[in-house]
Every structure is written in C-alpha cells, then in structure tokens.
Amino acid sequence: MKKFLNTPESVLSDALAGMAAAHPGLHVDQNAGVIRRAEETRVGKVALLSGGGSGHEPLHGGFVGTGMLDAACPGEVFTSPVPDQMLAAAKAVERGSGVVFVVKNYTGDVLNFQMAAELAADEGIEVQTVLVDDDVAVQDSTWTAGRRGTGATVFVEKIAGALAEQGADLAAVAGIGRRVNEASRSFAVALTACTTPANGKPGFDLPDDEIEIGVGIHGEPGRHRQKLAPAREIVASAMDAILAEPALADAGQVIVMVNGLGGTPLMELYVVFHEVAALLADKGAAIARSLVGNYVTSLDMAGASITVCRADAELLSLWDAPVNTPALRWGL
Amino acid sequence: MKKFLNTPESVLSDALAGMAAAHPGLHVDQNAGVIRRAEETRVGKVALLSGGGSGHEPLHGGFVGTGMLDAACPGEVFTSPVPDQMLAAAKAVERGSGVVFVVKNYTGDVLNFQMAAELAADEGIEVQTVLVDDDVAVQDSTWTAGRRGTGATVFVEKIAGALAEQGADLAAVAGIGRRVNEASRSFAVALTACTTPANGKPGFDLPDDEIEIGVGIHGEPGRHRQKLAPAREIVASAMDAILAEPALADAGQVIVMVNGLGGTPLMELYVVFHEVAALLADKGAAIARSLVGNYVTSLDMAGASITVCRADAELLSLWDAPVNTPALRWGL
Amino acid sequence: MDIALTRQWVQAVAEAMDEHKDRLTQLDAAIGDADHGANMNRGFSAAVTALDTFEPESVGQLLTKVGNTLISSIGGASGPLYGSAFRAAGKALTTPEPDAAEFLAALRAGLAAIQAMGAAVLGDKTIVDAYAPALDAFAEELGAGGDLAHAAARAAKAADDGAHATIPLQARKGRASYLGPRSIGHQDPGATSTALIFEALAKVVNP
Amino acid sequence: MDIALTRQWVQAVAEAMDEHKDRLTQLDAAIGDADHGANMNRGFSAAVTALDTFEPESVGQLLTKVGNTLISSIGGASGPLYGSAFRAAGKALTTPEPDAAEFLAALRAGLAAIQAMGAAVLGDKTIVDAYAPALDAFAEELGAGGDLAHAAARAAKAADDGAHATIPLQARKGRASYLGPRSIGHQDPGATSTALIFEALAKVVNP
Ligand SMILES: Nc1ncnc2c1ncn2[C@@H]1O[C@H](COP(=O)(O)OP(=O)(O)O)[C@@H](O)[C@H]1O
Ligand SMILES: Nc1ncnc2c1ncn2[C@@H]1O[C@H](COP(=O)(O)OP(=O)(O)O)[C@@H](O)[C@H]1O
Numbered sequence A, B: 001m002k003k004f005l006n007t008p009e010s011v012l013s014d015a016l017a018g019m020a021a022a023h024p025g026l027h028v029d030q031n032a033g034v035i036r037r038a039e040e041t042r043v044g045k046v047a048l049l050s051g052g053g054s055g056h057e058p059l060h061g062g063f064v065g066t067g068m069l070d071a072a073c074p075g076e077v078f079t080s081p082v083p084d085q086m087l088a089a090a091k092a093v094e095r096g097s098g099v100v101f102v103v104k105n106y107t108g109d110v111l112n113f114q115m116a117a118e119l120a121a122d123e124g125i126e127v128q129t130v131l132v133d134d135d136v137a138v139q140d141s142t143w144t145a146g147r148r149g150t151g152a153t154v155f156v157e158k159i160a161g162a163l164a165e166q167g168a169d170l171a172a173v174a175g176i177g178r179r180v181n182e183a184s185r186s187f188a189v190a191l192t193a194c195t196t197p198a199n200g201k202p203g204f205d206l207p208d209d210e211i212e213i214g215v216g217i218h219g220e221p222g223r224h225r226q227k228l229a230p231a232r233e234i235v236a237s238a239m240d241a242i243l244a245e246p247a248l249a250d251a252g253q254v255i256v257m258v259n260g261l262g263g264t265p266l267m268e269l270y271v272v273f274h275e276v277a278a279l280l281a282d283k284g285a286a287i288a289r290s291l292v293g294n295y296v297t298s299l300d301m302a303g304a305s306i307t308v309c310r311a312d313a314e315l316l317s318l319w320d321a322p323v324n325t326p327a328l329r330w331g332l
Numbered sequence C, D: 001m002d003i004a005l006t007r008q009w010v011q012a013v014a015e016a017m018d019e020h021k022d023r024l025t026q027l028d029a030a031i032g033d034a035d036h037g038a039n040m041n042r043g044f045s046a047a048v049t050a051l052d053t054f055e056p057e058s059v060g061q062l063l064t065k066v067g068n069t070l071i072s073s074i075g076g077a078s079g080p081l082y083g084s085a086f087r088a089a090g091k092a093l094t095t096p097e098p099d100a101a102e103f104l105a106a107l108r109a110g111l112a113a114i115q116a117m118g119a120a121v122l123g124d125k126t127i128v129d130a131y132a133p134a135l136d137a138f139a140e141e142l143g144a145g146g147d148l149a150h151a152a153a154r155a156a157k158a159a160d161d162g163a164h165a166t167i168p169l170q171a172r173k174g175r176a177s178y179l180g181p182r183s184i185g186h187q188d189p190g191a192t193s194t195a196l197i198f199e200a201l202a203k204v205v206n207p
C-alpha cells in the first residue's frame, strides 16, 4: 500500500486536521466527530446534516457551508458514523426548525442515523430523513438491501441546502430532497480496486484487462466483471441502465455529474462526459447543468460514476442558488 | 493500460469535446487548438494566455474564465502546443492592449511560445512572457534547463489574471506574474508512475515500497528514489527544500497549494496539508490562503506537490478577487 | 452467570476480535468493504475500556453498558446491530446474576433486537445465521438438563457451523446483497464474528 | 540533390519514424516524458501530407515547407528544433538543385539553427551529439573527393555512433537534464531520431 499517511490508525484524524487547516469556513470538532460551518447556522433555518464513512472526500465534509450542509459526520474509513456523532451535530446546528438527515442507503448508515434520530427526538429535536438510493446497479428488491446511495447525494445536498437557506420549513426541505432523489439515478464502473488503510491491499484482484461494472463506493466488487472496452461502450451500457429507469424515461432537462472515484484523472472524466453528452443528445435530453470532477470518491479507486437527475425549473433555480463550500462554490 | 478512452489517438479531442459540453463558459475550437472564454474579452483588457501539454487537467483549460486566463492552448499529451495554436489564440483574444504568455519552463514550451511570440509580433501584437520556474527539485544551473514550471502556474495565472481583469496594462500584468513566480516554490513526490495513452504502460517501474522524490509533471523519474516513508517525513523533506529558498526564507504570510497529481485522493492530500500546516506554523509562517485538490496533474500518477508562495497584501487582495473558471471559482 | 464472568466474557471477545481482525476483514473484503475486523476490534476494545471504570450492580447493567459502548464506537451495520443486541440482552435481565435459563432469555432478546432492527431472517447470510442456531443449541442443551457450560459449548459449536453454512448462501441483507449471486461461496463476516462471541462465552464459562 | 530525391528523403524519414516510434518513445520514457516517437511520427507524417499537394520550385522551398510543417505539427522541444533546422536549411539554399557541397552548407545552417535556439553544445546529450559528427563526416568525405552518396553514408554512420555515444553522458539540456546523474546510461531520443534522419538520407541517395 502506497499512500500519504502516517499510520492507518491516524489517517482520519490527520485528514480532519488538514481539512480544518485548509478551510477556515469549517469548524472541525475531532472529539465529537463533527464538521460544521464556522459561522453559526441562523435561528429559524432548517439544519441540513449528513455523514457517512470516510474515504469519499469531498463528500460529506467538503459540502458543508452556506447553501448546502450545516454539518457532516465523518465515520471511520468506509464505516458509517456512530449515532453520538449525529446527535452532537444535530444539537450543534439545530436552530428551532428541525434537522434534515441526508442518509445514503446502506444498512450501516440507515441504522446509525435511525438511532441518532431517536436520540435527537428524545432531546426534543425534530428530525426528517431523506434516504438517497440512486444506484441502479443494485436491484431494489426483497433480495437486496435496496439501491445504494451514491452520486445523487451531492444533488440532494445542494438543492435541499439551497431551499433550507431560503428559509423553507422542515417538511419542504425534506420533501425537495426526496424529490431530487427520486429524479436521480447513478451507475459506476471501476478500473481498479481501492485499498483501505486498515486492509493495506486492494479489496479485490482485477486482471490488467478487466473492469468491474456496477460498483459501489466502498471498494466492493460490482455486479459483474468484463473485459476493458472503449469509453464509448462502457458509457453506453451505464447510460442504458440509468435511462431505463422510469424516473428518467422522458427526455427533458437534466443535471449530469461525471464523478471520479479517486484515482481517475480529470482528462478521462471529460472523455466520459463527452460520451454521456452525445448519448443524452441522441435521446433528446438537454444537459442543463453539469459537474465533472471528484465529488464522491472511493479512496484511490480508478473509476467513474455517472449521475443523471431529471430537473424542472424549480430544481434548476435551487441548483443555481449561491453555494460556498470547499468542494462546490458559485454565486458567492 | 486501463483508462476511459476510445483510442489513444482520440483522447485529446474527446476530452476537449467533453470540456466543451461541460462548460458553457468556454469556447473550444478544436481545429485551432484553442480554449477561450465564451464571452469575448473586453476591449482594452490585457489578454492572458497560457498552454502546455495535455494531461495536466484542469491546467490550463480549466483556468480559462473571468479573472484568470483569456485562452489556453492544449498540446498533445505531455507535448507543448505548437506556435500556430498560440498565434491563433492571441489573435482571438487580443483587444489592443497586448497579450501575456504564461509559460512553464520546459524547453519545448519555451521554444514554441517564443516562436509564437515572434509570429504575433509580426502581426503587430505585443507579447510579454512570464516564465514560471518554481520547482526546487531541479537545480537552476548551467547543468540543467533550469527549474521546471509546475504548481506556481496556478498562482501566476490567478493573480495576474485578477490584475488584468482590473484593467492594468501589459507591463503591470506581466510584472505581477513574474513577482508571483519569484515568490513561489514547489516540490513533488510520486508514489506511482503515470501511463501516457500513447505509451500504454507506466513511464518507469517503481517497486511497491519505493517512491520517487522530486518528480515533474510529465511522468519523468525524479531526482532520486527512496523507501516509502510516513507522510510526515516525506512532507518534511519537501518543505525543507522549499523553505531553503531565499525567496521563502523569512516567515510571513503564504499561499499554499497541496496538489494531487491525478491518482491521489483528496483524503491523502488533506493528510499532507496537515503536515505542511504544522511545519509552517513551526517556522512562524501564516497560511493566509490555500488550495487542496487536483490542479496540476500528471495523468494518473499517484503523488502530490506542494507549492508555497510568499504573499503580501497586494497579492492576497488579487488572490481574493473574483474568479469564475471551471476549476477555480469564488466571488462570482 | 455472574458479573465477574460476564466481564471475562467481554474481555475474551475483545481478545478474539483482536486476534481474528485480519480474517474478519478479509472475509469482508470478499463480499463487503473490508472493515468488519477493524470495526469489531474497535468496538470491543472500547467496551473493555468502558468496563474498566464501571462497577455494575448486575449482569444486565454490564451488558447494557457494553451495548451502548458498541453503538457509540463501531458504526457501520455491525455497531447498531451488536450494540442493540447487548443492550436488549442487558435490559431483559431482571435478576442481578441470572441463571442459565434467564441468560438464554437475555440472549434471545438480543437476537430479537437484531431482527427487529435489520429484518434479516435465517438464510439471509447475516449474523442471524450464526446467532439463531446457537440459541437453538443452547436451549436444547438446557432442555436436556445440561448446565451453562455445556449449553455454551454447544451454542459455540452451532454458531460456528452456522457461520460456515453461510458460504453457499446468497446474501439478501447488508452490503453483500449488492453482489447478488457473486456473494455465493464466501463466509459471512458478521456470522463469523458472532461465532467468535459464542466461542468466547464457551471458553469463559468452561472452567 | 534534386527535388524528387528530397521528397524521397522526407518520405523515408516518415517511414523510419513510423517504424521506430515505439523505440524512440521507450528511450524518451527512460529519461523524458515518453512522447518523442509520437512527436516525430506526427511531424513527418504531416510533412509527407503537406508535400503531397505542394509543388516546390527548389529543394530549398521543399525543405522550408517541411520545417514549417514540423513546427506546426510537432510541438515539444523537438518541433521547434527540427522545424527550425529544416527551415534554416531550406532558406540557406540559393540554387534550386544544390550539389553536395551546397547541400552540406544547408545542413550546417540547420545545425546552427538548432544551436542558436537550444544553446546545446556537443556533449549535452541532445540532437547535436548526432547532428554535429554527421556533418563532420559528411564534410570529411567530400573533402576527400567523395560524392553525395558516400558522404551521406558516412554521415549516417557518424550520426548513429554519435547517438550511441550519448549513453554515458549526463544530460545538460532538455527534459533529461532534470534527472541529473540518473540520465547517464540511456541513449538520447533526439540524437537517435537524428541518426534515423541521416540514415534515411543515406538510403535515398545510395541508389
Ligand atoms: N440487516 C442485517 N441483519 C443482520 N446482520 C446484518 C445485516 N446487515 C448486515 N449484517 C451483518 O453485518 C456484517 C457486516 O458488518 P460490518 O462490515 O461491520 O458493517 P458494514 O457492512 O457497514 O461495513 C455482515 O457480514 C452481516 O453479517
Ligand atoms: N536545447 C536542446 N538542444 C538540442 N536538442 C534538444 C534540446 N532540448 C531537448 N533536445 C532534444 O529533444 C529531445 C526530446 O524531444 P521530445 O521528446 O520530442 O520533446 P519534449 O522533451 O518536449 O518531450 C531530446 O532527446 C533532445 O535530444
């Protein structure tokens, strides 16, 4: 394992210390395991809170700031945070109008946030949860834990964050978050496995000429393995899976993210975006807004995910609303 | 070689097509090999133009936009662009007040930009060149082609771009660019080699427990090879080299960039930044501004570079000036 | 089951998790995200530390404390599941020092908590596949007149068999379910850690 | 040297670059950035294409056209250097079809352009280390009464020797200089492509 780290045990606290040093707009409480805005959330604003295992940077801490999250709870690498973190975060940012938890659909995240919501309720904090489950590589059936939450998390946090900033109430903020999730679908492909600091070696062996199709963001193997293929073919099969979803069936305006999984350079992401754009144009869909870069990573995995969100005027105007976080910034 | 691409030959044009599709604020002219602002540069503004080999994304095309570059010329992968590109770009963005070329110090870039400057002069366009040579891994002596240009390019482009946007004249814009370069030093370390699409295999073999110290951004081997070490030690030796430079000897305010070379995830960059911040604090230097992320990459190389710029109030205020490009955006 | 023995059990579990953390992580790497060993080790070492300065008045209080500590230190799927199990077991106990039957009832409350929370049934390739057969064996042994030591030994054996029996199963809960048929052929990490917990119990109650 | 022969030379160089592009790129991978083969191949195939529709009135015009095309299509260090060399050679020619001595003078102008631009001297581990000895051998042969064919053959040999002789040198110019002593032990890619250019010349002038 070749990584910039001191010890596998200290990687999280070192990285959090680095975040704190790099971003004066963040307040990082290492003891509580909470990253929140340095500026206090204003009274009456619905607080938006997320979290999950570390190793997906900039998700979630990099999305804390005006117009997006009020706080994020980083768990150990690929391990969802514990309820104490979410409770501490909720208490720190709640301003009388309740808290929205943005939770990616993994058993661990769901259970820990659920316990946190109960603890928060015990302390008189009203919580609504938005569950993100956009990954079409996983069938939503009784045979699985349901679709995973991946790239759409960025869209949910951006758009719900904008509505919260505008002063909407708890139900409205949670409602738009759910609407964004329902309108969004993702698919990811890995060219290499990733290595967790604790494990010290790649999570799976992948021959030099094979790729994993339908991976998540925790270094798990995907749905199947295939020979390396041209970007055009890989993107076509990913987009087939995404556009087969009823939520995205009709053409129209979309927000698109081509996201690097950590080890893939921007140049390749642009190659992927080109193919995505060409396919969407074929379907008569218009890319209204887009992101290309590393937003939801999986440590050092080489690979990319594609997320498409069917957007109406309301979602687009919330997308365009000012945001000022380490990883997304515009209009401010 | 596992990359998202269609053919090695088409990677550049596919990536440029992706950039064009992703960023409505850019105008990408594939024939001329020029990326420029979609919005015309205003009359009387000094135009800022840069370029270099591709494979360093977001450099340079990702820094085209208000407050930074007017145009960028992408060469083939790791190959500096040809003079025709710079001439076409200069003609496209010159508005009567001359053009500043920001050139990284590599023989190829220097020669091609020099020819372009002559061609532009023939057409009555006044050109000033800012040569960026910040990489302290290379001795500036008669034994070498001089220090390479790497991370400081971002600082030069940002700060000179801000001054140009404010209406300063050609000499002033070039002058501040040179001043930023003189105040900036960089050092890079690679954990892996990178693979150019044309070559198809890593540029050098590096055992699993060794790293290359003092690499450039073109996949070349570095000054020497050593065993993998904790982040703290790697950063300490890089910072020793940087802070030994007279230009950075005295403590004070600095702008710091911890830059990923393409295959290194943000989490590790934060670990590095933590160590950099701790060392600077020891020296009594204050980090006034910082960037942590992928800004000047070397295809899929795992590694990081550190750039430190000694900044005064003028440089900081220009740093803070609004910028709106794909890769850097604030205040707008 | 008295307080001292329960302490020893937690201590023995912590030692087992430390010893087997790499194996658990490798199992999780195959069908999950390669953190189960680190998770369990972190949780039980936190539990041991928490118990160091904790003087419970009952086995129930002790188990509840363990559960709370697991919840606060593990995260992931296993944190809430194991944490709730220990908490529920602790809360189910009404006597300070339960006899074997009372202890069985507490363990049953633990399994019920896991199933209430995670909705897994036998055969879903989870903790349940080791936990449920362990309780069946425990109960059978007690029913046949066996004591705690024998019941725990049989439970440990059944949990271990249950863990092995997850190999041919396709996961239907948790992260491994994402792999669909590719989860077949691998032993479930959670079932394996459950087997270790019962093995530790058998060890401490067998003099 | 007539126009037809010069065309054949450029064609032969293009074929050689295509054939040897992987070798040139491997040499560049060792001490540079692994693009020299692609660069030279792109440049000379562009030159051949440009000449397809170009009817020059002199060898000088043809060489100038090649130089301009190399400058416009290669980039990198080699583009301006080789491009300027061919341009300078072309501009140096005053007769439409130069004799061997005039051709030598043109080649000399090419080397001068490379050195004016890149400031490399013999021993810096660059193009110059193949180019300069090639011209010396060419001149010597002419001086000894040899014809173009023999001069070109000797130049090719000298260029190839010169390229090999770069192996023990430490680079002082270009990208390889960044490696310091680590550049020792590798053959310079630019000197190698220069040797190919002279080899192609020898081939086309030797009937
Ligand atoms: N719904 C569930 N019910 C019971 N056990 C479960 C459930 N989901 C997951 N598990 C268990 O959790 C184990 C994984 O735990 P761990 O790796 O610590 O958490 P995570 O999957 O969040 O990384 C699985 O091997 C499985 O036994
Ligand atoms: N200053 C110089 N003078 C002469 N030749 C040079 C000089 N600098 C570099 N070269 C030659 O250029 C070759 C590299 O060319 P190429 O790989 O195409 O360009 P780049 O180094 O820009 O990638 C080197 O092997 C060397 O022979």
Ligand SMILES: [Mg+2]
Pocket (backbone or CB within 6 Å): A053, A078, A079, A080, A108, C033, C035, C076, C077
């Ligand atoms: Mg996990």
Ligand SMILES: [Mg+2]
Pocket (backbone or CB within 6 Å): B053, B078, B079, B080, B108, D033, D035, D076, D077
């Ligand atoms: Mg090059």
Ligand SMILES: [Mg+2]
Pocket (backbone or CB within 6 Å): C028, C032, C033, C034, C035, C036, C076
């Ligand atoms: Mg796990």
Ligand SMILES: [Mg+2]
Pocket (backbone or CB within 6 Å): D028, D032, D033, D034, D035, D036, D076
């Ligand atoms: Mg080269």
